[in-house]
Amino acid sequence: MIPEWLGFVAALLALAASLGVAIARPPWLSEAVTAAGAALLLVVIGAVSIDRAREAISNLAPTVAFLAALLLLADGCRRYGLFDALGKLLARGSRDSPNRLLALVFISASSVTAVLGLDPTIVLLTPVVFATATRLRMSPTPHVYACSHLANTASLLLPVSNLTNLLAYHASGLSFTRFAELTALPTAGAIAVEWVVINRFFVSELGRPCESVAVSDDVHLPRFAIGVLAGTLVGFLASSPLGISPLWVAVAGAGLMTAPGLVRRTVSPRHIVRSLAPAFLVFVLGLGVIVAAMRVNGLNSAIHVFVPGGHSLLDLLAIAAIAAVLANVVNNLPAILMLTPVIAPLGPGLVLAALIGVNIGPNLTYIGSLATLLWRRILRQEDTDVNLAQFSLLGALTVPAGILISTLLLFAGLEVGT
Numbered sequence: 001m002i003p004e005w006l007g008f009v010a011a012l013l014a015l016a017a018s019l020g021v022a023i024a025r026p027p028w029l030s031e032a033v034t035a036a037g038a039a040l041l042l043v044v045i046g047a048v049s050i051d052r053a054r055e056a057i058s059n060l061a062p063t064v065a066f067l068a069a070l071l072l073l074a075d076g077c078r079r080y081g082l083f084d085a086l087g088k089l090l091a092r093g094s095r096d097s098p099n100r101l102l103a104l105v106f107i108s109a110s111s112v113t114a115v116l117g118l119d120p121t122i123v124l125l126t127p128v129v130f131a132t133a134t135r136l137r138m139s140p141t142p143h144v145y146a147c148s149h150l151a152n153t154a155s156l157l158l159p160v161s162n163l164t165n166l167l168a169y170h171a172s173g174l175s176f177t178r179f180a181e182l183t184a185l186p187t188a189g190a191i192a193v194e195w196v197v198i199n200r201f202f203v204s205e206l207g208r209p210c211e212s213v214a215v216s217d218d219v220h221l222p223r224f225a226i227g228v229l230a231g232t233l234v235g236f237l238a239s240s241p242l243g244i245s246p247l248w249v250a251v252a253g254a255g256l257m258t259a260p261g262l263v264r265r266t267v268s269p270r271h272i273v274r275s276l277a278p279a280f281l282v283f284v285l286g287l288g289v290i291v292a293a294m295r296v297n298g299l300n301s302a303i304h305v306f307v308p309g310g311h312s313l314l315d316l317l318a319i320a321a322i323a324a325v326l327a328n329v330v331n332n333l334p335a336i337l338m339l340t341p342v343i344a345p346l347g348p349g350l351v352l353a354a355l356i357g358v359n360i361g362p363n364l365t366y367i368g369s370l371a372t373l374l375w376r377r378i379l380r381q382e383d384t385d386v387n388l389a390q391f392s393l394l395g396a397l398t399v400p401a402g403i404l405i406s407t408l409l410l411f412a413g414l415e416v417g418t
Helices: 004-024 031-045 050-079 082-094 098-116 118-135 141-156 163-172 176-201 223-242 246-264 269-275 278-306 313-330 332-346 348-363 370-381 388-417
Strands: none
Touching: 004 031, 004 278, 004 370, 031 050, 031 278, 050 082, 050 098, 050 118, 050 163, 050 223, 050 246, 050 269, 050 278, 082 098, 082 118, 098 118, 098 141, 098 176, 098 223, 118 141, 118 370, 141 163, 141 176, 141 348, 141 370, 141 388, 163 176, 163 332, 163 348, 176 223, 176 348, 176 388, 223 246, 246 269, 278 332, 313 332, 313 348, 313 388, 332 348, 348 370, 348 388
8 A cells, every 4th residue: 555645646636637538528538538547547556445446336336327327318308309399398488588588498497407417407408498599589698507507506406416416315314205305495595596696697688679589389298208207206206115226216217218219229229328428427436436545545534624513504504615615626526425425424414515515516617517517518519608707707696695595494494304
């Protein structure tokens, strides 16, 4: 084994390299190769033992499998035309009003994020919203910013809404239903903050008069996809009382969504494999080993110094603030991997406070969430770009207020439940 300080430095460099590649995405190097290679190197040099690396992968495996099932569900919704139908509903419901369109985008982005996760909101909904606003001759800026912010903020609601939630959910010891009960009010509070601020921030764009544009009334909702989604969500809610792991509910839903296409040969096995985003799944496992190396080389001790051990409102606010800062320094996924092992033994309330920080906090900077970086890349593909000053100012107006309101509501929910 190498000295602890050297092991920590090596793990920190491995984390920086992995995140750097994930952010830059050079065509000649994938984030999966970087993270897996860095994790293997840490094992070889003795920064983390083989047993500890195997334990980290084993602990993450159910979460990664859960994520894979959700990715298949989202891909099925896209193939069945759910997002195209949603775009037509947005156009028809807006009635040439930017404010009405923004309200519908808030509802759509929050719902998609909560049920399918934040990545479908970024990858599938954002282009639809951009195209819809452009077709209606409205400024797309307030609407696509709402997609980005709600992809992070609304992902606080359910264990399935964000990979950070899945990681914390398994460590919290909460049932699926209890998790949702405790996060419902904090999520609603954070979304309310987003609504007030975004409406005021983009008042000129939203108040701009629009020409009347003809929209199609021919909207075909994919009943099968909606039925599978609804059944899967009901299964999640019923899983804890029935003693069934939510993982198997997700796998069943993904299987139902995927099987008809495979049987009819309208979708190929190769497409299904691509939909699973194997590179990202390997990247997550590699990060797990890298963070495990940081923990055994002094990170746990350092976190213990800053993490309060109580359950007062100030303690919850401190945890949320620490998590938000950490997310904006090293990204929210490593942040929750670092914090969860330390705070989980202290109670589920602190775990949920950390989730508030790592889910709402990333709206402050580009690096806070990989989803935010992906959102910016998607807008560039639409021949537009994000103004850094505008992005940062909007984040400064929403993030502190959102974290404060959400943490207050979480504390109230915990107090009522005791």
